[in-house]
Amino acid sequence: MKARIQITLKHGVLDPQGKAIENALASLGFRGIDEVRQGKYIEVDLTETDEGRAREQVEKICKDLLANTVIENYAYELVSA
């Protein structure tokens, strides 16, 4: 089973890198872009085959290391590998 994990900055948290990307796009001539927010995408291959237990494990992985919940949210989906 594979976990596809997305980590994004919470609303209201300044995103200097997203802002830099936004400015770069503007300087390249792309129009119609309101805002850019950047985050992380992480894939984790699990040996666990039970979906419930896999969810429990991924939750713990996200909370313990992958996301800093002071500034970040996480979301994930489980797909069969």
Added chain:
Amino acid sequence: MKAAVIVFPGSNCDRDVKVAIEKVTGGKVAMVWHADTSVPAGDLIVLPGGFAYGDYLRTGAMAAHSPIMRDVVAKAKAGTPVLGICNGFQVLCEAGVLPGVLMRNASVKFVCRDVLLRVEQTDTPFTSAFRQGEIARVPIAHGDGNYFADAATLDALEAEGRVVFRYVDAQGEPSPGANPNGSQRNIAGICDARRRVLGLMPHPERLFEPMLGGSDGRKVFESVVTSLVH
């Protein structure tokens, strides 16, 4: 005085801070590898600057889970003074010992220069040798020093007098222009509720004697000695 400096893979100010402690305090410094599980008993633990684990994932995130950190957190809880400088501050935040987080600088640039700090609190083991409101010149060198916490946390830190250092201008004011990295409320350093753990982005060990171009950082280490005597 006996101090321990924790060395992570990627620490690069560990030997500087060892020299600063030895020269200023005359104390003995043990270098403790991150994979060890216990810190020798002593009067001070330092988490030095650098780029532990290459800053992968987030600055300080991996280091906060190093085997040695369990004992650092336990000893901090038991009252041993802990000083986190730059990357060490980031590690303390990631370990949950200090609130908030150090984000990418608002400028998205690495900033390496001297800054002026106002000493907001002198009742910690690291600031007792300063005068209240004293301005100190100390260097910074970081890409992720942008202190962030939610408004409630910031208000609590202010109310409890836990903002220890603030970035200020030549007039001693925490103006936006004096803020090198976008930190909320110009915060450069904070302490824990018991006032025994200090995290700061600037590097006091880099200006501790005139030969280095200044000695304002020296008082941080002098303070530790003074507070041990009292």
